[in-house]
Amino acid sequence: MKAPDKIRVKRVPKRGVYDKETIYRILDTDYTCTVSFMHRGVPVGIPTIYGRKGNTLYLHGAGTSRMMLELDKGIDICVTVFNVHALVLAKSAFHHSLNYESVVVFGKGKAIDADQKMDALKAVSDQILKGRWEESRLPNEKELKATTVIAIEIDEASAKIRTGPPSDDKADENLAIWSGIVPIEKQYMVPLPADDYSSANIADSVKVF
Numbered sequence: 001m002k003a004p005d006k007i008r009v010k011r012v013p014k015r016g017v018y019d020k021e022t023i024y025r026i027l028d029t030d031y032t033c034t035v036s037f038m039h040r041g042v043p044v045g046i047p048t049i050y051g052r053k054g055n056t057l058y059l060h061g062a063g064t065s066r067m068m069l070e071l072d073k074g075i076d077i078c079v080t081v082f083n084v085h086a087l088v089l090a091k092s093a094f095h096h097s098l099n100y101e102s103v104v105v106f107g108k109g110k111a112i113d114a115d116q117k118m119d120a121l122k123a124v125s126d127q128i129l130k131g132r133w134e135e136s137r138l139p140n141e142k143e144l145k146a147t148t149v150i151a152i153e154i155d156e157a158s159a160k161i162r163t164g165p166p167s168d169d170k171a172d173e174n175l176a177i178w179s180g181i182v183p184i185e186k187q188y189m190v191p192l193p194a195d196d197y198s199s200a201n202i203a204d205s206v207k208v209f
């Protein structure tokens with residue numbers, strides 16, 4: 001079945017992927033996104049963090065932030081996430097590229113009710129580091145009140161994936177220029193305790209690094 005025009009990848013269409021399983025998988029490899037929306041006639045793209053639970057993306061922020069106030073108006077928004085997996089170095093400058101996986105989600109935001117905030121904030125926390133929520137002092141009433149959580153349904157979404165070696169022109173094949181890919185891996189380093197670490201044992205959630 002053809003994807004709806006709004007989300008259909010036209011530029012190199014073979015790279016477009018629309019199944020929920022792939023879109024969720026890519027979203028779950030990250031926790032930062034750019035949220036784009038129009039504000040007073042000007043397009044803005046704001047970097048922020050997200051959590052996914054089921055078919056819902058959660059964004060959180062101060063109730064006074066422009067982004068939260070604007071998104072709660074139910075305006076059209078676009079959330080993008082991308083991971084770069086390799087530099088793709090072709091023989092020609094023109095065919096240089098990147099291997100990547102990206103997701104674009106269109107939707108409208110809606111601030112969730114107070115009684116749903118804890119679950120949604122846990123989803124955001126879990127997205128970054130599983131187990132940390134349970135180790136933390138959980139938000140109190142005042143903190144919850146000061147925090148807005150916006151939910152966006154992942155109903156209009158596409159993924160785009162590029163993999164593999166460079167694709168040079170036939171005419172350039174014999175040029176004595178190195179070509180290939182340089183894989184990139186995101187790496188966490190050894191955790192460093194805060195100054196006020198005191199006598200607390202290292203947290204279980206952090207032991208994975």
Ligand SMILES: Cc1cc2nc3c(=O)[nH]c(=O)nc-3n(C[C@H](O)[C@H](O)[C@H](O)COP(=O)(O)OP(=O)(O)OC[C@H]3O[C@@H](n4cnc5c(N)ncnc54)[C@H](O)[C@@H]3O)c2cc1C
Binds near residue numbers: 100
């Ligand atoms: C890290 C990274 C770097 C890139 N660098 C460049 C670059 O330098 N120049 C360049 O032209 N392109 C680049 N791309 C590809 C770029 O994201 C677009 O796919 C491409 O520019 C076509 O844009 P368009 O608006 O013409 O897309 P169209 O194909 O017309 O888009 C139609 C619809 O397809 C979907 N779509 C388009 N692109 C994506 C995507 N990347 N992920 C998920 N859904 C998508 C959206 O729903 C969009 O509304 C890069 C992608 C990534 C992830």
